[in-house]
Amino acid sequence: MHRIAVIPGDGIGPEVIEQALLVLDKVSSKFGVKFEYIFIDAGGCAIDKYGVPIREEDLELVKKCEATLLGAVGGPKWDGLPGNLRPEQALLKLRGGLKVYANLRPAVLYDELKDSSPLKKEIVDKGIDILVVRELIGGMYFGPKGREVKNGDEVAYDTEVYSKSEVRRIAKVAFEAARKRKKKVTSVDKANILESSRLWRETVEEVAKNYPDVELAHMYVDNASMQLVKDPSQFDVILTSNMFGDILSDEASMIVGSIGMLASASLGEGSVGLYEPIHGTAPDIAGQDLANPIATILSAAMMLRYSFEMEDAAKAIENAVKIALKEGYRTKDIYTENCKLVGTKQMGKIICENI
Amino acid sequence: MHRIAVIPGDGIGPEVIEQALLVLDKVSSKFGVKFEYIFIDAGGCAIDKYGVPIREEDLELVKKCEATLLGAVGGPKWDGLPGNLRPEQALLKLRGGLKVYANLRPAVLYDELKDSSPLKKEIVDKGIDILVVRELIGGMYFGPKGREVKNGDEVAYDTEVYSKSEVRRIAKVAFEAARKRKKKVTSVDKANILESSRLWRETVEEVAKNYPDVELAHMYVDNASMQLVKDPSQFDVILTSNMFGDILSDEASMIVGSIGMLASASLGEGSVGLYEPIHGTAPDIAGQDLANPIATILSAAMMLRYSFEMEDAAKAIENAVKIALKEGYRTKDIYTENCKLVGTKQMGKIICENI
Ligand SMILES: CC(C)[C@H](C(=O)O)[C@@H](O)C(=O)O
Ligand SMILES: CC(C)[C@H](C(=O)O)[C@@H](O)C(=O)O
Numbered sequence A, B: 001m002h003r004i005a006v007i008p009g010d011g012i013g014p015e016v017i018e019q020a021l022l023v024l025d026k027v028s029s030k031f032g033v034k035f036e037y038i039f040i041d042a043g044g045c046a047i048d049k050y051g052v053p054i055r056e057e058d059l060e061l062v063k064k065c066e067a068t069l070l071g072a073v074g075g076p077k078w079d080g081l082p083g084n085l086r087p088e089q090a091l092l093k094l095r096g097g098l099k100v101y102a103n104l105r106p107a108v109l110y111d112e113l114k115d116s117s118p119l120k121k122e123i124v125d126k127g128i129d130i131l132v133v134r135e136l137i138g139g140m141y142f143g144p145k146g147r148e149v150k151n152g153d154e155v156a157y158d159t160e161v162y163s164k165s166e167v168r169r170i171a172k173v174a175f176e177a178a179r180k181r182k183k184k185v186t187s188v189d190k191a192n193i194l195e196s197s198r199l200w201r202e203t204v205e206e207v208a209k210n211y212p213d214v215e216l217a218h219m220y221v222d223n224a225s226m227q228l229v230k231d232p233s234q235f236d237v238i239l240t241s242n243m244f245g246d247i248l249s250d251e252a253s254m255i256v257g258s259i260g261m262l263a264s265a266s267l268g269e270g271s272v273g274l275y276e277p278i279h280g281t282a283p284d285i286a287g288q289d290l291a292n293p294i295a296t297i298l299s300a301a302m303m304l305r306y307s308f309e310m311e312d313a314a315k316a317i318e319n320a321v322k323i324a325l326k327e328g329y330r331t332k333d334i335y336t337e338n339c340k341l342v343g344t345k346q347m348g349k350i351i352c353e354n355i
Helices: A012-031 A043-049 A056-064 A089-100 A110-116 A163-181 A195-207 A221-230 A242-255 A294-306 A313-325 A344-353 B015-030 B046-050 B058-062 B087-097 B112-114 B164-179 B195-208 B223-228 B244-254 B292-304 B309-324 B345-355
Strands: A001-008 A035-039 A068-072 A102-108 A129-135 A145-150 A153-163 A185-187 A215-220 A237-240 A263-267 A275-276 B003-007 B035-039 B067-072 B102-108 B129-135 B145-150 B152-162 B184-189 B215-220 B237-238 B263-267 B274-279
Touching: A001 A012, A001 A043, A001 A056, A001 B237, A012 A035, A012 A068, A012 A153, A012 A294, A012 A344, A043 A263, A056 A089, A089 A275, A089 B003, A102 A163, A102 A242, A110 A313, A129 A163, A129 A242, A145 B195, A145 B274, A153 A163, A153 B003, A153 B164, A153 B195, A163 A185, A163 A195, A163 A237, A163 B102, A163 B152, A185 A195, A185 A221, A185 A242, A185 B046, A185 B152, A185 B223, A195 A215, A195 A344, A195 B087, A195 B145, A195 B152, A215 A221, A221 B237, A221 B244, A237 A242, A263 A294, A263 B274, A275 A294, A294 A344, A294 B003, A313 A344, A344 B223, B003 B015, B003 B046, B015 B292, B015 B309, B015 B345, B058 B087, B067 B087, B087 B274, B102 B164, B102 B244, B112 B309, B129 B244, B152 B164, B152 B195, B164 B184, B164 B195, B164 B237, B184 B195, B184 B244, B184 B309, B195 B274, B215 B223, B223 B237, B223 B244, B237 B244, B263 B292, B274 B292, B309 B345
Parallel strands: A001 A035, A001 A068, A068 A275, A129 A237, A185 A215, A185 A237, B003 B035, B003 B067, B067 B274, B129 B237, B184 B215, B184 B237
Antiparallel strands: A102 A129, A102 A263, A145 A153, A153 B152, A263 A275, B102 B129, B102 B263, B145 B152, B263 B274
């Protein structure tokens, strides 16, 4: 029996989580394993209910679970609130509280969805299969920040800060992952300008010594943002900081043409993990049975793989998704001519049936 | 008579500058104006000659000129040097020393070069004409940075810091520019996480009140990196910080398919300006008459426009470039089937003849 903290969140969050849970139920009966779901409010809905993005007692509850499955949090409704009262604060508290320092974001181009990529056929035909390994609990997100008045001028600051030990542990994750893939790590930084990037680069070099079988390349972040569009097939594992990873993983998700398909796992020491789709709350389509549940369903698959060591079940889900796509089922975001348009619920149902 | 500091720099820098100067010579005879060129060493070549990226006395010389035309600086040869001895340091010293806080980077898709864009025809057909207005002498590039040992762990940091007055002046540049264009400013930040971004957003809102005729939108940087690929036609002026601007302007330059075509102007108060192509030193093709001189030639045109108020001459250069493209002349980087392949020098010559 596995205890899972389930955080539906805001916007389309609850709808996509619902389908992921149905998939987990199917896995449960098929693989003879039990899941207990602990539902937690976090994000905008928690602000509305309790006045805070996540209550301390709820954070403690989450920490006691084996893994967390999250939909999405945030929305324009809460955008005007001060920094510490925003829905996103719940995400930071969860990430920091669970100490999940390694955010794994696979950006894979599905053959069936090639037409949805904004890139030209020549580029896309070379294939895209990138794993972004983003540091998740350091850098500017968590460094000292504040505001002050200096000579009558208001000043605000954030600090990008990294220690060698932080870089070392995330670099290890990237190299280990690369070993199971195409054996290439591209570490992205801005070492020509940032002191923190220089420490990053040095430390990555040190870690690389233990992985002589993995090729290491360094790339400046401005160049990386170009190369992702120019020739994404050159990348295997991209290793980068929290801030740069935020930008580049979104770019990577766009070039595969289907942010509604992309899952993520955030891992710490041991088997703890936070699993969430890469997409946001999409308030404009919330509650209309239009959202694509696949990213969340694939996040659940990642949970089975990384937190519960249920590789077979994870593969069964991934396979079921592929079959649904092959059979031509598409939610609106990935719809192209001659496919079968389905809603959130039907897509979930079809995937369940394929397991 | 106008005094121009000319900084050829490293790699392909000297070759592309050579062609830009020939173009300026042609403008000189055609428009009855005299240019005096003060040649300055900066970047890797200055490190090799003098042991520093730029000598203080040379920086003083540059400051005494009316405008600066720069090729490109840097290269792998100097990558191993400590931060303050890198070629890029020359750029920072020039930008900071000249106080050019507003970096204007137009990313325009030329009809003739549509095929060079990595984006699909449907997207490109909607047109791309973006002006990135990047803050250039603040943020993480210039904020406090350093290294220290904390509890036996080495730590490095950089500070993203912005004051209201800094944001105000760059925002004004963006709104003024938008007025002369499609009247839309998209301000890019990470206000859901960064305190400096919240100050940025507030201040941009304040400035916007003076420009009721200009539409203002805010966008998170991760979303902006997606939207640039998904639908670049939605952007007119992008206003952003030094770090985010570095990343997004490179991405914007790649989607128009021709980084060898893109010029930039860095402006401060009055008519002072630093003009340089967006591309780097391209050491792999340096000295082989392969580089595209157009970005530098168009940078010279921007110099005529912004520093010398020679709009007619600027237009004459831009027109000459368009004619060369229309006639099918292409350097290798923008070559497509059935065009006429030419080298750096010949491209320069053809453009001169068209003026
Ligand atoms: C919502 C936001 C705080 C978050 C981040 O910046 O990390 C999101 O963009 C993401 O990438 O998960
Ligand atoms: C060379 C580097 C320091 C520079 C920058 O980061 O500003 C370059 O990338 C640019 O955009 O002009």
